[in-house]
Amino acid sequence: MEKRPHLDILLCAPRGFCAGVDRAIQIVELALKKYGAPVYVRHAIVHNKYVVESLEAKGAIFVEELEEIPDTEAPVVFSAHGVPKSVPAEARSRNMFFLDATCPLVSKVHVEASRHFEEGHEIVLIGHAGHPEVIGTMGQLPQGAVSLIETVEDANRFEPKDPQTLAFVTQTTLSVDDTREIVAALRARFPAINGPHKEDICYATTNRQESIKAVAPRVEAMIVVGSPHSSNSQRLVEVALRSGCKVATLVDRASDIDWSLYDNLGSLGVSAGASAPESLVEEVIDAFAERYSVKVETVTTAEEHIAFNIPKILRSLEANAGR
Incomplete structure (x- = not known):
């Protein structure tokens, strides 16, 4: 040989x-256990086709938009990436029972963006165009309230309405080094820009x-x-x-x-x-x-001991599952 x-x-x-992915998958699995198949999921629960396929085998049905879901009493789960405000509003208008699997660290960015908006800030979001998390974050606020910046070049070209009332938030899954460079470019041009109290990158x-x-x-x-x-x-x-x-x-x-x-x-x-x-x-x-x-x-290089709570309605099942 x-x-x-x-x-x-x-x-x-x-x-x-990570804790957000683990939580999102648990939400789908526990919903299937509690309510039976089908459980509808808007967008891939996380971006991994083998996770998606294993959940499909258990009875999850994945759709891109709520309009693809028939009138049903079955649960509808929103993915870990977060959704625009229009999505839960549409679900409520159709009397859907929905469970929100948005990662709590993404929800934190949503809260920050909304707070800046309420305080009268013009908001810059550092992120990648078309990514579901970016669509969800921009969709927390009225159209045009958030400007997307993807690169240092974008930061150098950006012209705010008022440099004194700027604030930025970021997508949670960016390159730490790239984001640092973009933030540095923004701060160099707009010293008064408001940033997050704590890093947005998870x-x-x-x-x-x-x-x-x-x-x-x-x-x-x-x-x-x-x-x-x-x-x-x-x-x-x-x-x-x-x-x-x-x-x-x-x-x-x-x-x-x-x-x-x-x-x-x-x-x-x-x-x-x-x-x-x-x-x-x-x-x-x-x-x-x-x-x-x-x-x-x-x-x-680091120890991770973070876990996020799942929705209260599923918690008794979580305890029984011993997870």
Whole structure:
């Protein structure tokens, strides 16, 4: 039998599911348990098709808009990314029973944006156009109340109505470094701009990026397990490349690995976006173990002990589930 070459795998920690994702998935699972199938979910509950497919197998039905849902007494769940105010308003007008799985850290940004608006501020949102979280945050306020800034160039071009009454909020899943540069550009131009009391970029996004920064310079290549639709997963690949790793790719699962990029390796870093299940990380490691003699070392840069409460109506089931 041919001897397999040795491969050191440095496994980033923290990685994978964050508290907001875990909570959102629990809400769908517990709703299915309490009310039975179907449970309708507006937009992918989290950006991972394997999570979505596993929930579909249990009886969840995913739609993009409420108008796709027939008149029903079945529960309707709003995704972790948050929704514009028009969505719960439409649900109420149709007497729908809905459960809001918006991540509490996204809800915090919604509250901040609304508070700034009430105080008469012109609001800048740093984020990616078209992302559901951005659509949800902008949809908390009247049309035109929020200006979207995606890049430093946008920040340098932006012309406010009144530089003295500006405030900014950010999407929770951005690159920490990119956002710092954009905020610096805004502050340089508009010193009076109001920012959040506490960082909007969520703890999980920050921690996963810091873990990548610690591992990327130590390895020849990096794999991030996550969906191409996942903003926080895409940012992890960018951070790995910026941190000195020559090869870094995003894969949904082991079958997506381009093995031509991972030939004759001595060391590999592995991480996962906040919506990627740990089973897919294990699958990737197993795929490398078929080609290499692997030694896995976990590199821990932070401990995470955060958990978010699920809606009260589902809590007795949560206790019974022992989660």
